[in-house]
Amino acid sequence: MGRLWKLIDQWRDDRTRREQLLDELDRLDALYEPDLKAAGRPGSDAYESLAAGLQAESEPYLEELFGIETRQRIRTARRWGVPIPPRPYGHEGDHYWERSRYGEWVLTDEGHKHLRRETAVEVETFAKPWLSWIAIIISVVSLVVAAVFK
Numbered sequence: 001m002g003r004l005w006k007l008i009d010q011w012r013d014d015r016t017r018r019e020q021l022l023d024e025l026d027r028l029d030a031l032y033e034p035d036l037k038a039a040g041r042p043g044s045d046a047y048e049s050l051a052a053g054l055q056a057e058s059e060p061y062l063e064e065l066f067g068i069e070t071r072q073r074i075r076t077a078r079r080w081g082v083p084i085p086p087r088p089y090g091h092e093g094d095h096y097w098e099r100s101r102y103g104e105w106v107l108t109d110e111g112h113k114h115l116r117r118e119t120a121v122e123v124e125t126f127a128k129p130w131l132s133w134i135a136i137i138i139s140v141v142s143l144v145v146a147a148v149f150k
Helices: 002-038 045-079 109-148
Strands: 097-099 105-107
Touching: 002 045, 045 105, 045 109, 105 109
Parallel strands: none
Antiparallel strands: 097 105
């Protein structure tokens, strides 16, 4: 039972931290928005300087958010028995993995798409027989009810 509570606590902590990171990113966007509008059109030096500042301030939050999303996707895939693509050796990524600036391996968009697709296939494979049997049981129950109340 202790392992279950540990998983629930980790899920709650990840969810809470994810919401905090999204709130912080929204706060940064709101903070920079008036200055970006006042700086003129994209491509000007003032605009590009402010945009680079926003990106530099947002990057640590985004990297942590990507790490949380990667852990959640892998946790779901493992729960359904989906094989996780192996991490590449060295510092170079591949089309499923990339190394963040802070040294953590995170899934690329292609990696998320791959695991999402494979997990959906597993869920469908699991659910199809059950749904067929449930439909049969409902049909039999409705026939019995119709026969009894005729």
